[in-house]
Amino acid sequence: MLITRKWAAFLIAVGVWTWVIWPRFGLAIYKDDRSFDGGSPTAFLIVHAVLIAASLAIGTTVGVLGIRAWRSGSED
Numbered sequence: 001m002l003i004t005r006k007w008a009a010f011l012i013a014v015g016v017w018t019w020v021i022w023p024r025f026g027l028a029i030y031k032d033d034r035s036f037d038g039g040s041p042t043a044f045l046i047v048h049a050v051l052i053a054a055s056l057a058i059g060t061t062v063g064v065l066g067i068r069a070w071r072s073g074s075e076d
Contacts, residue, residue: 008069015063018055026052 003011026049029035035045 002072003065003069005070005073008066011062011066012070013066015059015066018059018063022052022055022059 029045029048029052032044035042
């Protein structure tokens with residue numbers, strides 16, 4: 001499959017966006033009063049941590065695919 005440079009740039013932007021947004025969201029979740037109960041993590045924190053980890057993994061994959069497509073140099 002060939003991906004044009006425009007689509008490659010879009011995929012790279014999605015990967016970057018993911019790494020800009022999700023860590024900030026993770027910090028907000030960590031600081032939320034619902035994240036810990038007496039020093040122990042709550043389901044609220046665990047569920048959000050799993051969602052954030054999955055989103056970062058997907059964003060990284062998309063970004064890497066975009067970089068590989070960009071390097072292949074399909075103009076359009």
